[in-house]
Amino acid sequence: MTEAIPAAAAQAARPAAPLFELRGISKEFPGVKALDDVSFAVWPGEVHMLLGENGAGKSSLMKVLCGAYRADRGEFYSKGDKVEIVSAADAQRLGIAVIFQEFSLVPYLSIAQNIFLGREPAGPLPGTIDRRRILSDAKRILDMIGFDIDPSIKVEKLGVAQQQMVEIAKAISQNARILVMDEPTAALSDRESELLFALIARLKADGVAIIYISHRMAEVFAMGDRITVLRDGRRIDEVLPGEASPDQLVRMMVGRNVDMSYPRNFATEPGRVVLEVKNLSASTGISDINLTVRAGEIVGLCGLVGAGRTEVVRAIFGADKATAGQIIFEGREKTGGPDEAARLGLALIPESRKTEGLALLRSVGDNLVVAAMRKLFPSGLFDRGAASRTADGLVQQLRIATPSAKQAVGLLSGGNQQKVVIGKWLAADAKLFMFDEPTRGIDVGAKSEIFALIDRLVAEGAAALMISSEQAEICHVCDRAYVMRDGRIAGELSRAELTEENIVRLGMHHA
Structure with missing residues (x-):
């Protein structure tokens, strides 16, 4: 990975004024203070890391910078001269471009x-x-x-x-002379990430300033020239990479100590078989898939991007039609689509939460109860009070940061939207949860909460099948894992065999 420029050299090479500066930026939405007196500056040829939990204000600050939001208060300076940004066209004229996570x-x-x-x-x-x-x-x-x-x-x-x-x-x-990247490697393979890092090095050499939002600490310390931390819409501090440890940055981000090892009690005795997949194939490119998932365990599904992991869970759920094989759930063969899957107790938390997991224009409450309508209202008559009580209980249980369950879910941060997607299946009493990249673009604090939630679900008798591109997550969280390559299962790793080295070996090389 690209190494950071030494801090002393970067400081000495700076011009008198930043390439761009935001001073005292504030932005409010109904019931939410997204930004509170935030100041931020970036110099030419540097990678400035911007850290914070989901909902800390990172995306809001960048939307103000690119003209998507208009600041309620604050000033902008380009090379020391005061400027205005009231539209995307203003930002583009100033050489600002943003690559959003969505x-x-x-x-x-x-x-x-x-x-x-x-x-x-x-x-x-x-x-x-x-x-x-x-x-x-x-x-x-x-x-x-x-x-x-x-x-x-x-x-x-x-x-x-x-x-x-x-x-x-x-x-x-x-x-662009100022390029904002919001979690740019979240969906990239290691090879694609290396190409991106090489591109960033070339852009830095050309004097381009990079504002880089990431939750991956390895990237923060390997590539960052400076680090700014936001929390609850406020700027907490700015540090050089050599001045802070990963644990210190996490404490700054969340205001508390967070265990990043994701400890859990692994299954000592497998429970009953909840899901059995036999020789499953689909037109999406997967073939001859065989796997089992038992109650009380988290089973990983890993491999390189494009290996077919998402296609497997979509075929199991019925979102993509199987062309061969059997899907046996709780001892019965499943042949239908997503409606049958939801009715039987299968849950899919998709990789793309905004396009496949949520109705963005509907409220948090509507999204939380939509998968549980048959369970909550068996008579077919909608009870608004019961729906509100269910939604309010899930908001509290999952610590969803929202003014109320009536808030439009599209206005929440990415991490809180992910909690809503999981919450709707909790309301439906699902027995098998299939998580496709459950922590993509989510901060370390929210990751710990989500993994604790998954652990609690399986401890209470549910089963989980989890896809993750972060091999460390698979190794730390899963009881065992299947590794995919070229649309097929390349091998299965037991808990004792589950290492990053073994995942890479199976995922990249033929046995």
Whole structure:
């Protein structure tokens, strides 16, 4: 991974004024003070790490910087001169580009069209677009970041990792001098991450300032030149990487000590078989999948990005149709789709919570009870009071940070949205929970809470199948794990065999 520039050298090379500075920024929403007198500065050629729990104000601060939100109070300075940012166009003119964790791509347009959306070169005739130039310019930018793909492919056909690379290409195409990256490696493989780190090193050498939001401590210390920590909408401190340890940063972020080892009581005696998958294949590319999950255990499903992990849980849930094999749940064969899965007690917490896990325009309460309607209202008559009591109880139980259950779920932070997705299946009394990247883009404090919740579920008799790209999570949390490669199960690792080295060996090399 790219090494950070020594702090003393970085300080000595600084110009008198920051490349860009925010002073005393405040922003309020109904019932929520998102930012409270936050000041933040970035210099040319540095990677400035921005840390904080979900809901700490990181995304809100960056949305103010890029003009998506208008600050209630505060000032902006570009190279020492006072400027205004009241729109995205203002930020773009100042050389600011943001790659948000939740992508802003148009799925039915091509990669090239997404990269130059709103900035298309004119064609030879009035009102036309030079499509040939768009493709050639897009190919040039994709080559710059090491992404070898046909720019005419539609974005809807890309995986999450590929979409992330398109977002990066889109930002690079704007010749940004200040580039904000919000959890850019959350969905990338190790190889793709290394390409990104090499690209960041080149951008730094060109004088580009990088504001980098990450929950991965290894990235923070390997790449960061400075670190700013936010908590509850306020700036807590700014430190150099050599001045703080990971534990100190976590305490600054959450205001308490957090155990990052995710301790749990592993299953000593397996319970009954809850799920048995036999020779499962699907048109999505998986084939001959065989696995079992027992009550009281957390089973990992790991491997490289693109190995077929998500496709397996989607086929089990019925979101993708199986073409061969059997899915046996609680001793009975399951043949239907998601409705049957939910009715039987299977829960899927998907990787993309915003597009597949939530109704963003509906309230927190509506989202929490939607999967439990048959259980809560067997007569078919909706009882608003019972629904409110259920939702309020889950908000309190899961510590969901929201003014009330009536708040639109789309206004919550990513970590709190993830809690809502899990909560709706708690209300439905699910027996098998399938977690697809449950901690993607979630801070260390929320990770501990989610893993404690999963541990509690299996301790009470449920079963869990968990996908994670972070091998350390699989090793620390799971009782055993299946490793996938090229759409197939490459091997199974017992608790004693479950190491990062063994996961990589099975995931990358043929036995």
